[in-house]
Amino acid sequence: MSLTYIATVSQEGLAPPRRYLAVALLLLAVVLVVLDGAIANVALPSIALSLQAEADNTVWVVSAYQLAVLVAILPCGALGEIYGARRVFLIGVALFTAASAACGLAGDLPLLILARFAQGLGAGAIMALAMMNLRQAQPQRMLGPIIGINAMVIAISSAAGPGIAGAILSVTTWPWLFAVNIPLGVMVLLGGGLLGHVEGAKRKLKAKALLANTLMFILFFSGADRIATAPVSGAALIAASLACLFGLLRLERNSDVPLFPTDLLAAPAFRMAVIASVSCFCGQMLSYIALPFYLQHRLHMTPVVAGLYMMPWPAATAIIAPISGRLANRVKTSWLCAIGGALMALGLLVAGLTPPDPRGIGFLVGTVIAGLGFGLFQTPNNRILLLSAPKARSGAAGAMQGTARLLGQTVGGVSMSIIFATLPLSAALNVAVAIAAGCTTIAGLVSLSRARYEMGQAVAA
Numbered sequence: 407m408s409l410t411y412i413a414t415v416s417q418e419g420l421a422p423p424r425r426y427l428a429v430a431l432l433l434l435a436v437v438l439v440v441l442d443g444a445i446a447n448v449a450l451p452s453i454a455l456s457l458q459a460e461a462d463n464t465v466w467v468v469s470a471y472q473l474a475v476l477v478a479i480l481p482c483g484a485l486g487e488i489y490g491a492r493r494v495f496l497i498g499v500a501l502f503t504a505a506s507a508a509c510g511l512a513g514d515l516p517l518l519i520l521a522r523f524a525q526g527l528g529a530g531a532i533m534a535l536a537m538m539n540l541r542q543a544q545p546q547r548m549l550g551p552i553i554g555i556n557a558m559v560i561a562i563s564s565a566a567g568p569g570i571a572g573a574i575l576s577v578t579t580w581p582w583l584f585a586v587n588i589p590l591g592v593m594v595l596l597g598g599g600l601l602g603h604v605e606g607a608k609r610k611l612k613a614k615a616l617l618a619n620t621l622m623f624i625l626f627f628s629g630a631d632r633i634a635t636a637p638v639s640g641a642a643l644i645a646a647s648l649a650c651l652f653g654l655l656r657l658e659r660n661s662d663v664p665l666f667p668t669d670l671l672a673a674p675a676f677r678m679a680v681i682a683s684v685s686c687f688c689g690q691m692l693s694y695i696a697l698p699f700y701l702q703h704r705l706h707m708t709p710v711v712a713g714l715y716m717m718p719w720p721a722a723t724a725i726i727a728p729i730s731g732r733l734a735n736r737v738k739t740s741w742l743c744a745i746g747g748a749l750m751a752l753g754l755l756v757a758g759l760t761p762p763d764p765r766g767i768g769f770l771v772g773t774v775i776a777g778l779g780f781g782l783f784q785t786p787n788n789r790i791l792l793l794s795a796p797k798a799r800s801g802a803a804g805a806m807q808g809t810a811r812l813l814g815q816t817v818g819g820v821s822m823s824i825i826f827a828t829l830p831l832s833a834a835l836n837v838a839v840a841i842a843a844g845c846t847t848i849a850g851l852v853s854l855s856r857a858r859y860e861m862g863q864a865v866a867a
Contacts, residue, residue, distance in 0.1 A: 419545040420602050428543040428600045429552065432536050435499055435594050436556065437563045438587055439529045442506075443471065444567025445574075445583050446522075452580045459515040469631065470519045474526025475533065476623040476812055481616055483534040483805025484665050488609060491538040491801060492601040498531020499598070503591030509584035533808040537792055538800035542602035547735070549793065554731020554785040558724045607663070607798060615657050615665045622650035630816055634823035667802040670795050675856060676803070679791035682743060682852040683810040684817070686750070686783055689845030691818025693754050693776070696838035701769070703831060704762045715766055715773075722777030723784075730785040739786035740857035746783025747850020750776045751843040758839030783849065790856075818845075 419425055446468050454464045486494040505528060508521035537556070544552050574582055629643030651666070658664035670676045694716075701712035733742060757772025788807060795803035821841065825834045 420543045424600055425543050431594050431597045432539050433559050435532050436536050438590055439532050440560050440563035441567050444564050445571035448571035449580045449583050457515045466519045467522055470523040471526040473627045474523045475530045477620050478527045478530025479534045479805045479808045480665055482531040483801035486535040486801035488606045490606045491535045492603050494531055495535040495539055496598045498528045499591055499594050502528030506584045506587035510581035534805040537804040539601050541800050550734040550789050551731040553789050554728035557727035557785050562724050618650050618654040622647050630820045633820055634827040667806055673794055675794040678852050678856045679787050680810045682849040684814040685845045686849040687811050687814025688818040689842040691815040692822055692838050692842035695822045696835050700835050705766055719773045719777035722774045723781035726778045726781035727785050730782045734786040734789050739790045740853050742786040743783050743853030744850045746779045747846045749779030750846040754839055754843040
């Protein structure tokens with residue numbers, strides 16, 4: 407089945423100043439999604455107290471959002487290719503904004519969890535199609551820098567999320583954490599006409615494929631949530647998730663544009679970029695969980711001070727990401743990713759395994775190195791992941807980029823739960839940092855293998 411993809415956007419993207427306004431709107435939507443994922447954790451104690459809920463039940467305020475994003479992201483990428491990236495993206499923004507209002511008005515925990523799930527569905531559409539819309543807005547030569555700016559915005563939003571949540575909670579109640587999304591979401595919707603419009607491809611989504619995709623992520627997420635406390639049932643759920651993946655692949659084995667993008671994964675550059683991304687985000691999540699424990703239990707810092715000591719990582723990432731985007735136009739992306747993975751591994755080892763220093767100088771140096779490595783890796787890796795896909799499959803590529811990030815973070819979180827459950831805290835921290843460094847090393851080596859593949863292709867040509 408061939409794709410009919412009728413573009414009304416020139417190869418040079420949108421004309422200025424419309425281009426810059428469209429990019430600003432897209433980045434604003436990304437900020438909304440990232441901030442919303444970062445601020446909810448801080449609000450859980452306030453939510454539990456206000457709604458008179460058990461603390462363990464309030465965790466679903468976060469989990470429902472993450473699960474919905476996982477369920478929605480691949481179908482939304484496909485829907486963007488079918489009905490147009492702008493249309494599906496703006497539907498996602500509208501759903502996210504309406505669900506934010508519902509979160510603020512929720513009078514009990516089940517309603518709040520349901521509203522958060524709806525928010526996650528909208529966020530899945532935004533995450534899947536932000537890069538597709540950016541690719542339509544920007545000329546090809548500017549994609550490297552704009553991917554770097556996107557990474558910088560994500561890093562700054564992630565770092566600022568807890569602080570913004572704390573500031574809001576210091577003057578008002580938790581519903582305002584969600585209410586602040588409403589005017590920003592409305593702003594994106596009002597400016598939505600500035601985005602580029604590309605007609606979609608005429609094809610259908612199989613209902614059985616959508617069901618298999620949904621069950622796959624629900625079972626995987628449920629199994630990952632249980633694996634540390636109930637390993638047998640957790641492993642069984644993950645096995646069932648893999649069976650759903652196998653069923654999904656069989657259902658779409660004859661499709662030219664499958665929901666799970668095996669057509670894109672067949673390309674070595676795309677496949678290697680996805681594997682490297684999963685490995686890198688697994689290492690990032692392991693370290694993001696382990697290092698605050700290191701600060702509080704080994705260096706005896708308060709949570710507030712520990713939070714400040716974690717700031718250099720996203721700050722370094724925010725600085726290097728746009729620079730890395732420009733370097734990607736001049737230097738082989740595989741080499742940049744390999745160097746980034748190596749720096750991240752080195753930084754983690756310096757931060758987590760050097761002898762404790764009361765002032766944490768070694769820790770700060772290590773996190774700066776790790777943050778620089780993370781930014782140096784992510785921008786060119788995302789660039790090769792997105793640009794190795796045909797423009798008509800930008801939705802699937804963007805969705806797979808988000809899926810790789812979420813999958814890596816989930817595996818990292820599960821690994822940390824298992825480490826905590828099986829080892830004493832002092833040993834667990836060392837093991838977690840070592841595994842995190844190993845994951846980022848694997849990400850660098852996979853990128854290096856891409857360089858070898860590219861050289862082989864050049865020689866063959």
